[in-house]
Amino acid sequence: MDKKKVLILGGGFGGVFAAKALSSNGHDRFEIQLINDNNYFIFQPLLPEVAAATIHSSDAVAPLRLLLRHVRFGQSEVMGIDFARKVVIVVQGFRRLPVELPYDELVIALGMGVDLKRFPGLQEHALTMKNLADAHRLRAHIIGCLEMADVATDPEIKQQLLTFVVVGAGFSGVETVAEVNELIRRALKYYPNIDKREIRVMLVEYASRILPTFSADLAAYATRRLRLQGIEVTTGIGTKAATSDAVELTDGAIVPTRTIVATIGNGPNPLVSTLGLDMHWGRIKVDRFMRVPGHEGIWSVGDVADIPLVEEPGEEPLNYAPQTAQFAVREGRQLAANIVAKHEDKPLKPFAYTSKGSLASLGMSKAVAEVYGVKLSGTMAWLLWRGFYLSFLPGFATKIRVAVDWMLNLIVPPNIVLIDSSKPSTRYIHYRKGDVVLEPGMLIDGLYSVNKGALKLTIDNPETGEHFEKVFGPGEHFGEPVLLRSAPGTGLVVALEDSVVLWVSQQDFTWLARAAPFLDTYLKDYIGKTLGAPDEAFAAESAKRRRELEAL
Numbered sequence: 001m002d003k004k005k006v007l008i009l010g011g012g013f014g015g016v017f018a019a020k021a022l023s024s025n026g027h028d029r030f031e032i033q034l035i036n037d038n039n040y041f042i043f044q045p046l047l048p049e050v051a052a053a054t055i056h057s058s059d060a061v062a063p064l065r066l067l068l069r070h071v072r073f074g075q076s077e078v079m080g081i082d083f084a085r086k087v088v089i090v091v092q093g094f095r096r097l098p099v100e101l102p103y104d105e106l107v108i109a110l111g112m113g114v115d116l117k118r119f120p121g122l123q124e125h126a127l128t129m130k131n132l133a134d135a136h137r138l139r140a141h142i143i144g145c146l147e148m149a150d151v152a153t154d155p156e157i158k159q160q161l162l163t164f165v166v167v168g169a170g171f172s173g174v175e176t177v178a179e180v181n182e183l184i185r186r187a188l189k190y191y192p193n194i195d196k197r198e199i200r201v202m203l204v205e206y207a208s209r210i211l212p213t214f215s216a217d218l219a220a221y222a223t224r225r226l227r228l229q230g231i232e233v234t235t236g237i238g239t240k241a242a243t244s245d246a247v248e249l250t251d252g253a254i255v256p257t258r259t260i261v262a263t264i265g266n267g268p269n270p271l272v273s274t275l276g277l278d279m280h281w282g283r284i285k286v287d288r289f290m291r292v293p294g295h296e297g298i299w300s301v302g303d304v305a306d307i308p309l310v311e312e313p314g315e316e317p318l319n320y321a322p323q324t325a326q327f328a329v330r331e332g333r334q335l336a337a338n339i340v341a342k343h344e345d346k347p348l349k350p351f352a353y354t355s356k357g358s359l360a361s362l363g364m365s366k367a368v369a370e371v372y373g374v375k376l377s378g379t380m381a382w383l384l385w386r387g388f389y390l391s392f393l394p395g396f397a398t399k400i401r402v403a404v405d406w407m408l409n410l411i412v413p414p415n416i417v418l419i420d421s422s423k424p425s426t427r428y429i430h431y432r433k434g435d436v437v438l439e440p441g442m443l444i445d446g447l448y449s450v451n452k453g454a455l456k457l458t459i460d461n462p463e464t465g466e467h468f469e470k471v472f473g474p475g476e477h478f479g480e481p482v483l484l485r486s487a488p489g490t491g492l493v494v495a496l497e498d499s500v501v502l503w504v505s506q507q508d509f510t511w512l513a514r515a516a517p518f519l520d521t522y523l524k525d526y527i528g529k530t531l532g533a534p535d536e537a538f539a540a541e542s543a544k545r546r547r548e549l550e551a552l
């Protein structure tokens with residue numbers, strides 16, 4: 001008998017538990033293949049602990065090849081689906097060639113994306129908490145801020161570096177703010193120039209209270225606990241906009257900060273939104289059996305699927321399965337049973353599940369728990385939280401590693417080694433009116449090309465009394481004379497209005513200048529027009545710089 005091919009897209013809770021259930025009930029009848037862009041399964045509830053260095057980053061994940069027996073795994077990126085020809089297009093391998101994977105049954109379990117576009121500047125300036133790279137980046141960023149604050153001489157910059165704002169107070173926001181706060185406070189003993197009173201950690205929530213899935217009394221306990229730990233909990237106030245050095249709140253307050261962590265803004269998965277499927281609240285519309293209506297053999301589970309829990313769900317959010325790991329696991333198992341039932345000509349079962357409760361860690365060995373209607377808070381809840389997640393972690397090796405990390409964390413100080421492998425890359429930067437972009441003497445680290453707004457450059461030479469001013473508008477740029485000469489800048493640049501600038505890193509700029517000689521002519525001409533006649537020195541310096549670049 002020919003085996004039917006089941007292709008599962010996404011190796012998160014929904015996809016993995018569907019694949020596991022299908023492989024134990026039907027690997028003799030189905031050829032099962034799972035596609036994911038990483039070769040590991042992430043236990044997302046542990047990401048805040050990775051960010052806080054409580055557990056090692058590789059311990060919050062498990063290799064998909066190890067977890068999935070009788071399942072063919074491929075590390076590929078899904079690029080499209082041709083529903084008519086029943087093939088999924090993926091790119092994979094060394095040459096990243098597009099490949100078509102045929103299917104009889106297709107499960108879409110690709111999770112959600114992040115969409116922060118509603119808040120100007122947040123997409124560009126906020127860190128997110130969705131995957132392992134995010135948690136890693138946040139940890140490096142926090143330690144980097146402490147290192148810079150320890151040597152900061154400007155009190156304003158020090159204040160920005162020591163203010164940490166987490167936006168959104170669901171599970172991930174509360175656990176992230178608690179863990180970040182614990183890391184910072186435990187690490188302070190290594191930073192003699194930082195006083196604990198200079199630390200400001202904030203949790204900003206638009207709703208009237210935190211942890212909406214918990215009952216009001218537990219949420220109130222959690223708020224008190226977080227405040228006792230020195231966290232400012234603000235409810236009823238949201239985020240309006242962000243810049244490189246501040247976040248603006250809906251009550252008009254401007255909080256100077258270099259760290260914004262956005263745990264809000266669940267948006268459609270970028271690939272899923274291009275598939276032409278019927279969507280509801282950014283999720284794929286499915287029926288109660290998790291089938292995509294109008295598409296034979298297409299199913300969807302997990303956060304990406306909008307699964308109705310009742311016959312006429314309407315627009316009531318409570319009538320749809322919530323986006324939690326707890327639900328995704330059960331959805332995956334039920335979906336596998338429905339695929340088996342379909343091929344045995346048996347009736348399918350609608351998805352039905354009632355939450356058994358919720359657990360949230362509050363840091364400092366405290367948590368809140370609401371399980372089977374029983375409410376717990378404090379250390380008992382924290383022990384339950386740890387025990388539950390340990391039992392839930394997939395794979396024996398992962399359980400052991402996390403348990404060891406937890407034990408070590410109780411007795412040894414936090415690891416503040418800063419391994420920052422990320423290089424500054426070209427990006428958009430938002431500035432508020434009045435923001436100082438560059439100061440005299442600052443080492444210019446890139447080219448600034450104005451996209452929106454206006455910025456004013458002022459150069460004063462105290463020795464000669466010479467004064468120069470220029471306003472840069474959209475399409476104009478600055479920084480290039482200094483980059484080409486590789487010398488410190490001498491001007492003050494201030495945003496005259498709210499502005500957006502494309503910042504091209506020095507490395508990217510020098511690569512571009514090296515590969516495109518016409519830029520030299522363009523820049524000489526541009527600099528001549530903006531800063532005065534092109535001087536001999538510039539021509540000589542830029543030729544010298546090019547020779548240096550060519551020698552690289």
Ligand SMILES: Cc1cc2nc3c(=O)[nH]c(=O)nc-3n(C[C@H](O)[C@H](O)[C@H](O)COP(=O)(O)OP(=O)(O)OC[C@H]3O[C@@H](n4cnc5c(N)ncnc54)[C@H](O)[C@@H]3O)c2cc1C
Pocket residue numbers: 009010011012013014015035036037038044045046047048076077078079109110111112129130171172269271301302303304323324325326327328359
């Ligand atoms: C920080 C944090 C804490 C949380 N805490 C809890 C908690 O305490 N309790 C709880 O119940 N829930 C919690 N959640 C929610 C829970 O993690 C999610 O509901 C769950 O992960 C959803 O599973 P999923 O399989 O639908 O999606 P995901 O886990 O997001 O998996 C989707 C997979 O698809 C892959 N993918 C996406 N696009 C492509 C593509 N184009 N090509 C290839 N692969 C792709 C992704 O890389 C990912 O591996 C938390 C979430 C976060 C972020």
